Amino acid sequence: xxxxxxxxxxxxxxxxxxxxxxxxxxxxxxxxxxxxxxxxxxxxxxxxxxxxxxxxxxxxxxxxxxxxxxxxxxxxxxxxxxxxxx
Numbered sequence: 001x002x003x004x005x006x007x008x009x010x011x012x013x014x015x016x017x018x019x020x021x022x023x024x025x026x027x028x029x030x031x032x033x034x035x036x037x038x039x040x041x042x043x044x045x046x047x048x049x050x051x052x053x054x055x056x057x058x059x060x061x062x063x064x065x066x067x068x069x070x071x072x073x074x075x076x077x078x079x080x081x082x083x084x085x086x
Contacts, residue, residue, distance in 0.1 A: 022059050029055040 029052040036048035 018062065022063055025055050025059040025062070029053075029059070 032048045032052035032055070036045040036052065040048065
């Protein structure tokens, strides 16, 4: 199940799953950069840095895709009647 599968019923859950995925991608990119700046040979450093850059670009694409869309105040979804029967 992907993060978008929750969005249909519980938008907040989908957003928190997406936020977690973004944090994980960024965390992995930071760790790869730390490894590259460590004691690795130069060819290995380049591979780690390229992987970190690819993860950062993916994070940026996902973040741009998951921007909040404002619901206009006249949207009928905001004013659905609620059944209060118990």
